Amino acid sequence: MYRLFNQHPLLMFSIIGALVGSVTAMFFNPAMRWALLTTSSLTGLIIGVIFQQTHQRSVTRQYSTNQVVSTIKPELKPLPEPVTSLFLYNTLHNIAALILFDTIRASEVVDNLANFVRTITELKKTEQTYLGEEFKAIELYLNIERSRLGERLVVSKQFSQECFEIPFPSLALFPFIDGCIRFGAELQMNPVTVLISCYKDNETVVLEVADHIDESDGETWEAASRDAIFEKTKKRLLNFYGSSVKVSRRQLEPLGEHITIQIPLNNAMIGRSSRHEALPHQSV
Numbered sequence: 001m002y003r004l005f006n007q008h009p010l011l012m013f014s015i016i017g018a019l020v021g022s023v024t025a026m027f028f029n030p031a032m033r034w035a036l037l038t039t040s041s042l043t044g045l046i047i048g049v050i051f052q053q054t055h056q057r058s059v060t061r062q063y064s065t066n067q068v069v070s071t072i073k074p075e076l077k078p079l080p081e082p083v084t085s086l087f088l089y090n091t092l093h094n095i096a097a098l099i100l101f102d103t104i105r106a107s108e109v110v111d112n113l114a115n116f117v118r119t120i121t122e123l124k125k126t127e128q129t130y131l132g133e134e135f136k137a138i139e140l141y142l143n144i145e146r147s148r149l150g151e152r153l154v155v156s157k158q159f160s161q162e163c164f165e166i167p168f169p170s171l172a173l174f175p176f177i178d179g180c181i182r183f184g185a186e187l188q189m190n191p192v193t194v195l196i197s198c199y200k201d202n203e204t205v206v207l208e209v210a211d212h213i214d215e216s217d218g219e220t221w222e223a224a225s226r227d228a229i230f231e232k233t234k235k236r237l238l239n240f241y242g243s244s245v246k247v248s249r250r251q252l253e254p255l256g257e258h259i260t261i262q263i264p265l266n267n268a269m270i271g272r273s274s275r276h277e278a279l280p281h282q283s284v
Contacts, residue, residue: 082120082141082174094148109147116140123170128240131198131207132164134173138196141174145181153185154193163198166205166263169240173207175229176259180211183225184256190215192256205263212256226257237261 091113098106119137123129139157146153177196185192195210234247246262 082137082171082178083117090148091144098147105147109144112140112143112147116144120171126170128167129170130164131166131168131173134168134171135159135164135196135198137171138174138177141177142194145185149181149185152188152191153181154191156193156195156197158195158197158199160199162200163205163207169236172233172236172240173209175233176209179226179229180209184211184213188213188255200265201262203265205265207261207263208258209261210252210256210258212252212258213254215254230259 091109095106095109095113098109116137119133119140123133123137135157142153142155142157146155173196177194180192180194185194190213192211192213195208195212197206197208199206230247230249237245237247241263244264247259249257249259251257
């Protein structure tokens with residue numbers, strides 16, 4: 001019945017109006033049967049028109065809302081995806097090579113890969129995490145890539161304990177780190193230093209991500225791809241923290257870039273959770 005009203009509202013309301021008119025004439029004034037029947041049918045028709053227009057406006061509003069949501073929601077997802085087919089191919093190929101001459105290192109890479117995929121899977125289930133969890137995922141990722149790139153990748157990590165429980169959009173920092181590898185270290189034969197640090201400066205939490213090479217071997221630095229990653233990630237951080245967060249970048253010579261994220265503590269809304277395991281302050 002509900003489907004009939006939605007599909008044929010004019011017909012259904014006209015029939016109901018005619019029935020009401022007939023019943024009214026039967027009990028009160030049979031002589032006015034046709035007049036009441038006509039009036040009731042027209043009344044039902046008018047009500048049907050009103051119902052149809054109202055229903056159509058409601059459907060249109062719902063469709064517009066869905067379109068807006070479908071347009072905005074993809075922007076909340078981290079870019080690029082942490083686990084890609086190329087990443088898995090490179091990692092598994094590296095594991096196969098390590099098995100031939102260093103089974104201990106091969107076993108370590110397998111463990112790191114399993115933990116990385118599990119950590120990423122958990123982070124992708126929610127829009128918000130903590131920096132401590134974000135650092136875990138990044139540390140696993142860099143360990144995997146360092147086992148593959150060898151001396152071409154030098155990693156320096158400096159994580160202050162005060163940063164671990166800062167709420168953070170899930171996997172929003174990862175695109176910067178991934179860009180340092182995909183559009184930096186992978187394109188170079190000379191060593192590339194990747195730095196990630198987090199510390200408190202007065203009432204501000206400062207995140208820094210940088211990759212730098214002292215001597216370029218002539219390969220490009222994929223500037224256009226890194227520009228796109230920076231703009232999309234910056235927008236996500238602004239959506240999460242508001243306009244008070246500052247995200248900036250500067251070029252390093254001869255190649256590389258330094259990205260700084262400054263988050264006011266009053267906007268960071270520091271949380272407390274025992275499930276976030278602390279990472280040691282270290283430089284590798």
